[in-house]
Amino acid sequence: MSDIDDYIKEITDNVNTLMEGEIKGEVRELYEASKHLIRTGGKRLRPTILVASLDLVGGERKRGYYGGAAVEVLHTFTLIHDDIMDQDSFRRGVPTVHVKYGVPMAILAGDLLHAEAFRLLNMAARGLDSERMYKIFDMFSNAIVMISEGQAMDMSFENRWDITVQEYLEMIEKKTAYLFAASAGLGALIGNANEEEVNNLFNYGINLGISFQIVDDILGLTADEKTLGKPVFSDIREGKKTILVLKALDEAPEEEKKIIKENLGNRNLSREELSQTADIIKKYSLDYSYKLAEDYMNKALDYLNKINVRNELAKKVLEYLAVFTVKRRY
Amino acid sequence: MSDIDDYIKEITDNVNTLMEGEIKGEVRELYEASKHLIRTGGKRLRPTILVASLDLVGGERKRGYYGGAAVEVLHTFTLIHDDIMDQDSFRRGVPTVHVKYGVPMAILAGDLLHAEAFRLLNMAARGLDSERMYKIFDMFSNAIVMISEGQAMDMSFENRWDITVQEYLEMIEKKTAYLFAASAGLGALIGNANEEEVNNLFNYGINLGISFQIVDDILGLTADEKTLGKPVFSDIREGKKTILVLKALDEAPEEEKKIIKENLGNRNLSREELSQTADIIKKYSLDYSYKLAEDYMNKALDYLNKINVRNELAKKVLEYLAVFTVKRRY
Numbered sequence: 134m135s136d137i138d139d140y141i142k143e144i145t146d147n148v149n150t151l152m153e154g155e156i157k158g159e160v161r162e163l164y165e166a167s168k169h170l171i172r173t174g175g176k177r178l179r180p181t182i183l184v185a186s187l188d189l190v191g192g193e194r195k196r197g198y199y200g201g202a203a204v205e206v207l208h209t210f211t212l213i214h215d216d217i218m219d220q221d222s223f224r225r226g227v228p229t230v231h232v233k234y235g236v237p238m239a240i241l242a243g244d245l246l247h248a249e250a251f252r253l254l255n256m257a258a259r260g261l262d263s264e265r266m267y268k269i270f271d272m273f274s275n276a277i278v279m280i281s282e283g284q285a286m287d288m289s290f291e292n293r294w295d296i297t298v299q300e301y302l303e304m305i306e307k308k309t310a311y312l313f314a315a316s317a318g319l320g321a322l323i324g325n326a327n328e329e330e331v332n333n334l335f336n337y338g339i340n341l342g343i344s345f346q347i348v349d350d351i352l353g354l355t356a357d358e359k360t361l362g363k364p365v366f367s368d369i370r371e372g373k374k375t376i377l378v379l380k381a382l383d384e385a386p387e388e389e390k391k392i393i394k395e396n397l398g399n400r401n402l403s404r405e406e407l408s409q410t411a412d413i414i415k416k417y418s419l420d421y422s423y424k425l426a427e428d429y430m431n432k433a434l435d436y437l438n439k440i441n442v443r444n445e446l447a448k449k450v451l452e453y454l455a456v457f458t459v460k461r462r463y
Numbered sequence: 464m465s466d467i468d469d470y471i472k473e474i475t476d477n478v479n480t481l482m483e484g485e486i487k488g489e490v491r492e493l494y495e496a497s498k499h500l501i502r503t504g505g506k507r508l509r510p511t512i513l514v515a516s517l518d519l520v521g522g523e524r525k526r527g528y529y530g531g532a533a534v535e536v537l538h539t540f541t542l543i544h545d546d547i548m549d550q551d552s553f554r555r556g557v558p559t560v561h562v563k564y565g566v567p568m569a570i571l572a573g574d575l576l577h578a579e580a581f582r583l584l585n586m587a588a589r590g591l592d593s594e595r596m597y598k599i600f601d602m603f604s605n606a607i608v609m610i611s612e613g614q615a616m617d618m619s620f621e622n623r624w625d626i627t628v629q630e631y632l633e634m635i636e637k638k639t640a641y642l643f644a645a646s647a648g649l650g651a652l653i654g655n656a657n658e659e660e661v662n663n664l665f666n667y668g669i670n671l672g673i674s675f676q677i678v679d680d681i682l683g684l685t686a687d688e689k690t691l692g693k694p695v696f697s698d699i700r701e702g703k704k705t706i707l708v709l710k711a712l713d714e715a716p717e718e719e720k721k722i723i724k725e726n727l728g729n730r731n732l733s734r735e736e737l738s739q740t741a742d743i744i745k746k747y748s749l750d751y752s753y754k755l756a757e758d759y760m761n762k763a764l765d766y767l768n769k770i771n772v773r774n775e776l777a778k779k780v781l782e783y784l785a786v787f788t789v790k791r792r793y
Contacts, residue, residue: 158608158612159612160612160615160616160619162615162619163611163612163615214570214571214574217566217567217570218566218567218570218571236547236548236566237547237548237618238615238618240544240547240548240570241544241548241611241614241615241618243574244544244573244577244607244611245607245608245611245612247574247577247578247607248577248604248607248608248611249604249608251581251600251603251604252600252601252604252605252608255597255600255601255604258597259593259594259597260593260594260597261593262593263589263590263591263592263593263596264589264590266593266596266597267585267588267589267590267596270581270582270585270600271582271585273581274578274579274581274582274585275582277574277575277577277578278488278575278578278579278582281493281571281574281575281578282488282489282490282493282575284571285490285492285493285568285571286490288567288568288571289490289492
């Protein structure tokens, strides 16, 4: 394993141990439901970004693990609730929480994790000075407000055909990128960084997050079921207005545009119809979308390069993560 | 109006203004859904307890309003999600959020308010010393964990007939009383009280909260639809194992016990069958339940009397609220 792999594994192991140990209590089924997705793994990108950002500015590692657990637990809560709202049945190769435990228990499991995320963040921040604690909780709660607005925008897009690329970018900035930004920004805040460093890392995260979501949208049309951990083309069946769809609707000739509009959001399409629709969309949007993702990746790297580095490996990891978001195939 | 009424009205007005002004943003429908129940009013008991507790120990009023808004917003989030889980269609005389805006938007509105509650609490705590901030967030996040466990217990009771009074009391302590306790305890913490005062006010709130829920269960079988703001006897239709049901199952002869068991949780009962079932339950449980509620009220008052009073009116209000929870008819 490379030094980067080792570095990420150490963070992942510590954060996993913390989440498993800290989230427990009476009422067994509630905690089983809450930990269902946590235990399936996932890339732990957000904790890695948080801890590496903290290392970059020379913070205390132990605080970083608590902060990392906080952002991962928060992320898991949003996945559980989003899966209910989007009626998704599979994630990471396993049934979603509401499919396995029922909708009421899944709502409750998400709510529990939402509170646990704040509890973990509080442990990360304990003992820092008072105004810094205020900024930490302000950044975290604002990120959740933004995530909620982004999800509401995403839902409202399903019944509209006039969405602009600008609106799409605003939606994914809120829905996805804000938590990446908060992860990097919180790493800096918890690591006692100054305001400029906090802002630079926050902006690194925003741009990385936008890049990440664009590539997620691409993979939804290009990756296979095993890689995705859920049925392929679910974005098409759910009528998601991804950047690829918006670009294809702009570029495709009338006839193909009609096929896209007819098939998007139709939950009864055959595998072949889905695949055919995906091919049309990709033809007009794949190069454009990868180029856009790379632009955001480069912006992320620019912000990273503004920071005075206390830990070279941490910087290498943050660079690697920015590049990984675009190059990844899963 | 009495001085107590004036005092409560001033708190309610200030907290309402804060909630209306602070909870706003883009994506109109999300904020409309989030404010739907807030705008219907409600008794604002939890903010009143928080501010009066803060006054009792001599804290800063402005912090109290932010704290009061935090606990009321949190309470509203739990109502929105509980109504989805319990499939309730009416509350405070209006359709519930998921009935009016759909389940996905109601889940999201609850999540938004959950985050907003932490944001408001952070504003209440800003500038206090660091360890006090830690304790404030710890008490608040723990209360939400307890509320989630309580709701999970309540749901698990629906399929069980062997619930003990002890289990019921543990459930309502978590589901209802913890937020009353946290409201009083947070008022003390935000008001810079010492540890003993915080504990005494927390225990005042726990006992008041248990008393409150017992009386809520009683009113579910005795009040009329207009007073309740929702259809009468919904607890019977939903199969809720309230203290009255548990006591009646203990005391009633076999024949009547059979009627209770057959009718509880049956959503197709006629108004007459519902009323008949309620009469049987009340016959064996009403006196006992009121007595139990009074016992808890008295325990709440005992804890209140341990505290060194800096504000006589605040104490009068806290006494009034404890008595009100038992004497109220709505």
